[in-house]
Amino acid sequence: MDTRTVALAAFASLVASGFALVTADRWHRRRQVHHGAWTIAMVLFAVGSFSLWWATSTGWSDGVFRVFFTAGAVLNVSWLALGSIALLAGDRAAIMIGRVIALLSAFAIGVMAVAPTKKDFIATEFPQARDHFGVLPRTLAAVGSGLPALIIIAGAVWSIVRLASRRSPALARVQRRNLVTTPRLVVSNVLIAIGTLVLSASGSLAGRLGEEQAFTVTLSVGVVILFVGFMVPSVRTSD
Numbered sequence: 001m002d003t004r005t006v007a008l009a010a011f012a013s014l015v016a017s018g019f020a021l022v023t024a025d026r027w028h029r030r031r032q033v034h035h036g037a038w039t040i041a042m043v044l045f046a047v048g049s050f051s052l053w054w055a056t057s058t059g060w061s062d063g064v065f066r067v068f069f070t071a072g073a074v075l076n077v078s079w080l081a082l083g084s085i086a087l088l089a090g091d092r093a094a095i096m097i098g099r100v101i102a103l104l105s106a107f108a109i110g111v112m113a114v115a116p117t118k119k120d121f122i123a124t125e126f127p128q129a130r131d132h133f134g135v136l137p138r139t140l141a142a143v144g145s146g147l148p149a150l151i152i153i154a155g156a157v158w159s160i161v162r163l164a165s166r167r168s169p170a171l172a173r174v175q176r177r178n179l180v181t182t183p184r185l186v187v188s189n190v191l192i193a194i195g196t197l198v199l200s201a202s203g204s205l206a207g208r209l210g211e212e213q214a215f216t217v218t219l220s221v222g223v224v225i226l227f228v229g230f231m232v233p234s235v236r237t238s239d
Contacts, residue, residue, distance in 0.1 A: 002213065008220045012052070016045040017042075020043045023230065060125065065132070066115075069137070111137060155192075156190045156193035194229075196222075
């Protein structure tokens, strides 16, 4: 057991949990869709981080890896992307897309709950999905993480291009209702994209740090960047 890995996993869990409380409070007081989407994303992030902390502390098992894989690889990024969509396209479009994501999330949870495993888990080895799960769970993870990540990155690029041309990345109606200025929309989407890329960088770090260390490092750094990005559009310029 690497104490640094355990500590980083615990740190990511605590930050994500605190973050979820902040966004939940914002949603409760303002009822803005991007806060609700980010609350769900951060709850999933906290669940995945806690599962990683548990595994690094006590060892990997079937149940722990299912929770870690479902919350982190399959579900999390879709709800992150929904927050970006709400900021750029408005609440109405985000609510419609959110209903679809909710149905797909329920389907994915059901699949992951009953998906058979191909081999036993070794407590001291970081599991690989390709070694334990069949095609459907791995496809859900690829689609659930890859497509939303592209949407987040595309939203960041769109924001930068629109700002460069001195136009708002969001519709004027959306901007007035949410009280989010153009520069803050751009900064928020760029930071969210960077945070998403950091969270995806664990594979490139694994060769140097090892799988568990790579995940704990990227989780810890990524959640801090996401926290900053999410808070940017939430800060009021005036009351």
